[in-house]
Amino acid sequence: MKLADYFNIAGVFRVGSISDNPPQGKGINLDTSVMGADYRAFVEIVFENRENIVQSWHLDGYAFFLVGMDGGTWTRDSRKQYNLVDAVSRSTTQVYPNSWTAVYVALDNVGMWNLRSEYWARQYLGQQYYLRVYTPVKSVRDEYPIPSNALLCGRAQGRKKKHPVISTTLTF
Numbered sequence: 001m002k003l004a005d006y007f008n009i010a011g012v013f014r015v016g017s018i019s020d021n022p023p024q025g026k027g028i029n030l031d032t033s034v035m036g037a038d039y040r041a042f043v044e045i046v047f048e049n050r051e052n053i054v055q056s057w058h059l060d061g062y063a064f065f066l067v068g069m070d071g072g073t074w075t076r077d078s079r080k081q082y083n084l085v086d087a088v089s090r091s092t093t094q095v096y097p098n099s100w101t102a103v104y105v106a107l108d109n110v111g112m113w114n115l116r117s118e119y120w121a122r123q124y125l126g127q128q129y130y131l132r133v134y135t136p137v138k139s140v141r142d143e144y145p146i147p148s149n150a151l152l153c154g155r156a157q158g159r160k161k162k163h164p165v166i167s168t169t170l171t172f
Contacts, residue, residue, distance in 0.1 A: 001032070001081040001130055002112045004064075004148055005154035012155070015132055033129035039110050039142065046074045046102045049095040056118035057101075059131070061111060064103040066093055074100035092118065107133045110143040 003062045004012035015036040015168055045064070049055045065087035068078060082102065116128035135142055146161055 001034075001114075003146070003152065003154070005112045005132060007016065007156050009155050013130070018129060025063075033126070034112075034132055035129060036132050036134060037107050038046070039107060041107045041133075041134055043105050043107060043131040044102060045105060045115070046100055047093070047095040048074055048100045049097060052097045053119075054097065055095045055122075056092055057095065057115065058118050059105070059113060059115045060103055062107075062111050063089045063091050064088055064093075064105040067104050068102040069096070071096075072098045074102065078102070102129050107131075109133060110135050145156060 001013060003009070013032040015034050017031045018033045018035060031059070044067075047055070047057055060107075067082040067084060067087045070078065070081065078100070079102075087104070093101050093103060110133050111135065113131045114128060115131055117123045127172045148161060150161070152161075153158060
């Protein structure tokens with residue numbers, strides 16, 4: 001995913017391929033799930049668990065603030081009980097059976113990041129998506145280039161890695 005994003009390889013993924021509000025009773029969607037977000041934005045993610053097992057969710061590249069959790073179904077009124085004073089920061093959270101968990105994420109890390117179920121069988125079946133945090137500015141301040149020793153595979157194979165010249169001067 002990251003190589004396709006970095007080299008702008010068409011046809012690998014489509015930003016906006018999943019809806020903010022999941023459709024009810026629809027069939028399988030055969031697409032790579034990618035949501036777009038702007039660099040330095042602030043987003044709310046709500047996990048709902050309608051099953052009888054505890055689910056764990058992990059977001060690569062970020063720590064998020066756990067602001068709320070409760071039994072039942074999340075509604076807009078659920079925000080009234082969020083802890084906005086001293087929320088706990090973490091990169092993995094649990095969603096208890098027949099419950100919901102809400103997190104806030106400050107998007108201060110440009111790139112393509114995987115949000116996934118830690119339950120491998122569910123992850124394999126698609127309980128994951130990619131969050132593409134984008135900025136039009138190409139700067140090593142915001143995102144480092146792909147390492148020179150990175151293996152390029154698939155449709156990225158044979159492409160030239162772009163490496164900006166970074167000079168440093170030490171003065172004493």
